[in-house]
Amino acid sequence: MWAVRDAEARAEREERNEYALGDAPAPVLNLTAMETLGYVEAELLALADVIANACQLAPRFIGPGAESSIDFVAAHNSDPRRWHYNASWSKGAHWAAVYVDGRLADDDLDAGHFRRMPDRTRHEAADVVRECWRQTAAVLGIGERHVPIPDRPCPGCGGVLMLHQVVDESPAVSCETGRDCTAPVERDIRGRAWWDWRHLGALAGALDARERGAA
Numbered sequence: 001m002w003a004v005r006d007a008e009a010r011a012e013r014e015e016r017n018e019y020a021l022g023d024a025p026a027p028v029l030n031l032t033a034m035e036t037l038g039y040v041e042a043e044l045l046a047l048a049d050v051i052a053n054a055c056q057l058a059p060r061f062i063g064p065g066a067e068s069s070i071d072f073v074a075a076h077n078s079d080p081r082r083w084h085y086n087a088s089w090s091k092g093a094h095w096a097a098v099y100v101d102g103r104l105a106d107d108d109l110d111a112g113h114f115r116r117m118p119d120r121t122r123h124e125a126a127d128v129v130r131e132c133w134r135q136t137a138a139v140l141g142i143g144e145r146h147v148p149i150p151d152r153p154c155p156g157c158g159g160v161l162m163l164h165q166v167v168d169e170s171p172a173v174s175c176e177t178g179r180d181c182t183a184p185v186e187r188d189i190r191g192r193a194w195w196d197w198r199h200l201g202a203l204a205g206a207l208d209a210r211e212r213g214a215a
């Protein structure tokens with residue numbers, strides 16, 4: 001398998017040199033994905049700092065033993081279970097995620113490194129995790145969908161209707177015409193006509209009635 005993989009990689013390198021002719025797709029730079037990645041990274045690292053402040057115990061040298069206190073502190077300072085602030089930031093967001101996960105699970109409480117996570121910190125962590133998940137799901141196109149409804153224009157103004165489906169929420173429909181739409185319904189914060197789940201039945205009825213009238 002290694003040999004096959006190497007041969008394929010060699011063939012691909014030869015095809016991709018600067019003299020190669022033919023179509024080559026331009027690399028796509030997804031700025032939203034880049035921003036989300038930066039956001040999630042910064043939030044997870046900062047959360048690990050907050051949790052370490054709340055849960056991580058200072059190294060304590062308990063009585064004389066085989067090891068000196070300097071060795072003891074050094075061992076603590078290199079223990080991968082502990083968060084080392086700046087030094088740990090350089091290991092990246094996945095390192096922070098593993099640390100946060102361990103603290104949320106109250107792992108290693110008996111090893112003298114950590115105390116149980118206070119509820120206040122647990123709530124703070126939940127907020128950060130929820131927002132990171134929301135942004136990640138949005139960028140991956142899962143959990144949240146905003147799609148135009150084909151061939152069924154707004155009964156008020158004839159504009160494009162948009163279906164909104166957010167994870168854990170009821171679906172809703174908006175008219176993309178905005179403030180100028182004449183449909184007599186609620187408005188969202190941008191002034192768009194907005195049918196929430198309670199009004200979707202009425203919207204469907206209005207659409208059917210107009211299509212019957214046109215037919």
Ligand SMILES: [Zn+2]
Nearest residue numbers: 154157175181
């Ligand atoms: Zn409309």
